[in-house]
Amino acid sequence: MTRPPGGVPPRPPGKPPARHAPFQVERQSFRRRRLIDAACALPLLGWVLWWLPLLWRGADAPMPASLVLVYIFGIWLGLALAAARLVRLLKGANSAAAPPSGGEGP
Structure with a gap:
């Protein structure tokens, strides 16, 4: 068989096209x-x-500063706890993905 000008060899008649394996990533x-x-x-x-809180201006009565401060520090605490949880989960994912070491230790 001769190759067409594009350089791709023709497929033999009756043979289905080659299927590529689906791209899959390990779960971990x-x-x-x-x-x-x-x-x-x-x-x-x-x-x-x-x-x-900048969007709360539209209310008839102004929002007390104490409530806004409780909100801000509550968000800060929630972000710190979420970051700590993510760090623990990432450490667990890294240790599960790491190959076991060859030695048993000292």
Whole structure:
């Protein structure tokens, strides 16, 4: 058989086209990447939640500053707890993905 000008050899008649294997990622590495994505999105979520009190101006009565401060520090505490949880989950995902060491230790 001769090759066409494009350089791709023709497929023999009656043979189905070659199928490529689907791209699959191991479950652990997929989970680890999603955790990293969540860790990267956490500061953006915090920024949006911290600026949310600026939208409260439309109320008839002004919002007391004490409630706004409780809200801001509550968001800060929630972000710190979420970051700590993500760090623990990432450490667990890293230790599960790491190959076992050859030696048993000293």
